[in-house]
Each structure stands twice: as C-alpha cells, then as structure tokens.
Amino acid sequence: MERDRQRHGAAAGAGALAVGVAIVGVGYTGLETYYLARVDPSLRIAVIEQRFAEYGASGRNGGWLTDSITGGRQQHAAHGRGEVGRFQRAMNDTVDEVIRVAAAEGIDADIRKGGEFTVACTPAQEA
Template structure:
C-alpha cells in the first residue's frame, strides 16, 4: 500500500453542504457492497460512502475481511439443527454462490 500512496485518489472531506439519497457509513465489504447494489438497482440514486480512514481500513482489510465458501461452523451440526442434510448442502451452495458473485463483480 505504501508503494501505491501516490496513485491513491484523494477526495474532499464532507462538509455537510451536500445531500445524498443514500449515505453509507463504512467503506468495508458491507458498505461497498451496499453502495454497489443501491446504484445497480436504482441508478438515479446519489450514493455516498463515508469512511473515516481509507476504504478497506477496518476489519475488511485485516483478519475480519475474508471471502470464503467455508461455513462458519461444522456442517454436521448445521444438518442436525433442523434442516437436515439437504438444508446443509443448500447452505454450502449459497456460500459458494456468494463467493462467485463477488468475484464476478470484481
């Protein structure tokens, strides 16, 4: 990141003089994903992402920001939790589809 510092865009600080249709606080995965889909679903919206540091500064840029198709737990436990084996498989497929969707958009 230090090598890219000269190429990183700079944006003016928000002074409260403008208004937007959608204001998103936080430039991590969740905030950027929300902004992306807000514009995709309704292109006429004005959308602003507010980040105190730099995009990806918080957990999305460290150990909290990971993209994985692995469920956060034991698949056998998911299967016993009420939905059975098919529900556990469907959940796993959703995790895979989520990773694929992020990669497609990137």
C-alpha cells in the same frame, strides 16, 4: 467517499443524513452497493466507514476470500439440512460474484480459486 459527502451536503463526522439505504462498512459487502446503485440510480445510498476503506475485516483478512461458514455447517444443523445446503451454496456463489466483479471492473486482484483442506493437529481438533 468525500465526493459523496460533498454531493449530499455531509461532512466527516456530520450528524444525521437522510438516505434510502445505509451500508455500514466499506469492505467487500459495502463495496457491492456500487451495483445496487446501478440497478436503481434514484436510490440515495450512504456508505459509512469508521476509519477508511478496507480498515475492518476485509482488510484484516488480507483479501482472503472463502466460502466457509463461520462455525461450520454443523453449527447451523438445527435449521435443517436443506437450509444449511442453501446457505453453503450462497457462500459458494459469493466467491464467484467477487471473482466476476473483479474481472468486470478490470481489477487485478490476483485471485486464485482453489480449495480448502482442513487437518486436525491435536485431539481437541479431531473432536
């Protein structure tokens, strides 16, 4: 990141920076911009992080990688069964993409693709 700041003439805490693509956060999503740059090297891309790489949600989750939809699929039912299904498939594909990138880049992330088992322990969770 410091190399990019120097290359684009920006310093930490600097003001405006003219770019074509701005990504906020250097978690899983932000790091995927590396591939965006490979597709179109002419793009001026800035990745902006509040503190340091993996400080936010990706780091807090300890690298936990899941295909679950926040709030559950039923929360999105108003969009229709087809849309919810497409959303779930996109989430499934995201897990596969992280695994693919780790393998392609030689990253030993100790990834174990497993499954998910949900249990209810209280009456409120059964609802």
